[in-house]
Amino acid sequence: MRLTRTLRSAACAGAALLLAAACDSSGSTSATGLNPPDLKAPTKLGRTEGQVDLIAWAGYVEDGSDDPRVNWVGDFEKQTGCQVHSKVAASSDEMVKLMKTGEYDAVSASGDASLRLIASGDAAPVNTALVPNYKDVFSGLKNGAWNSVNGRMYGIPHGRGANLLMYNTQKVRPAPTSWSAVFEGASKYKGHVTAYDSPIYIADAALYLKATRPELKIKDPYALDQKQFDASVALLKKQNAEVGEYWGDYLKEVSAFKSGDSVVGTTWQVIANLAASEGAEVKAVVPKEGSTGWSDTWMVSSKAKHPNCAYKWLNWIVSPKVNAEVAEYFGEAPANSKACAETSDKNFCAVYHAADEDYWKRIAFWNTPIEQCLDGRTDVKCVPYAKWVQAWTEIKG
Incomplete structure (x- = not known):
């Protein structure tokens, strides 16, 4: 069960937005001239670094400490050797502030934070080819105005509501x-x-x-x-x-x-x-x-100290079984189209309209006003x- 998603104001919000340029509703830079820093996505992954530091909404990074029945971190650590350290953020403004410290590798940003992170250079573009499960993400979550610029994805979609x-x-x-x-x-x-x-x-x-x-x-x-x-x-x-x-x-x-x-x-x-x-x-x-509505995206810090583990996490959290577990626990439509076959409640995806793209065309996902x-x-x-x-x-x- 999702806990909360508050968007209380923070003093840093105004300053962060002064850095932002803009993109149009299609994510293109041509209409309004958003020119994020010229950051490069990796072309290949190297050896994992042994840990990954995450910022997340409550309920996104569960390791069994809140509920022993809810743990998708443990298997990730066993399979990758990346120990997960996570901090729960109470607001999008807090996520932006924490990402600026350079102490975190990835964040589960909502649309009202993602453009700020892109424009300020705190989030790097991602190489989706290095995230095999990305191919199964619903098309309506790819290349959105809130998670891409000029056709370049700046993260891996997590879910929507x-x-x-x-x-x-x-x-x-x-x-x-x-x-x-x-x-x-x-x-x-x-x-x-x-x-x-x-x-x-x-x-x-x-x-x-x-x-x-x-x-x-x-x-x-x-x-x-x-x-x-x-x-x-x-x-x-x-x-x-x-x-x-x-x-x-x-x-x-x-x-x-x-x-x-x-x-x-x-x-x-x-x-x-x-x-x-x-x-x-x-x-x-x-x-x-x-x-x-809201659509969350796992974004990688441009200053990530553990980028290989971060990419392993992005692929893990959007894998069918794990994405299904997170969606049911948190209360949202999963991002991976194959997750619906993995939910414990076989009616879950129907209730949350997971595969109904006509439904989502009626939803104006949060974006950052600039x-x-x-x-x-x-x-x-x-x-x-x-x-x-x-x-x-x-x-x-």
Whole structure:
């Protein structure tokens, strides 16, 4: 079971983003001129170094110490001779800060961190030919705007998930099909609306406005010029009056939906499953406007002291059996297409839409907002993430 994925602000976030140039939504450098440092990927692997130092989300690097039944590190160490040392990070900002120290070999970065790591030169491009299991990764996770530049992959995809609309089936009627339930229609549930506690949630408002206010001409919810950004912030400030709780811990959201303190708001599939299993009368859907979501990528440090062990880890964590174990424990769709045959719950991949690429085309995966607009525009500047952080504080009051 995944523990939490918080995206609280950090002072280093603003400085890091000042270093970032941009890429367009296809990952190309041509439209907006992202020019990462000219770092080279290895052409071959050498002898393993005996250890690997990782930064990861909770639940990604399990060695049996939390639960003796959950251990995919032990066999890796036995097979490769690479002893795993890992640090759990509580936020993407913390991951960026830790990677800058040069003390870690690889990180399980989400899209709101990966462009920062690429632009600053802290993450190196990867040679996917040295990761045999990469060939079986779902195509929708390859060459994304958040993990590649100009056709060069900067990591190996790990998994993905959508930010869904969850509602109490007894108290929210008719069943909602639009994010309007938590925006324009939120007053019906005043004090019982919940929202994800993160600056990146501004993109959820932008995604809704993209569909409902075409005059704003929003193309990408992570590429907002000042007018588009102000409209998104205004919508969230209005919503704030109806919100009972902003959540960052999945256990608190489960508890709130069980008690009735929350009846409608954003969630993850794993939270919806857990809440339902504990008796909450809930359903979760992708609304008609689509949803935001996250896709994590294992990225190798440009200063890695143990690059050969790091590559061994990248191949191991995306191997079918291990990728299936991580996906079920963490609560996400696996990256490897062969992982679905390895899950203990044979319905798992269907529930998480692992192989449904049409489903994922409706998901706008987290990306790093930067001044050079990710949608390719060059006649305006977009609002960088540092200002998203500032605005989030104002939104919550």
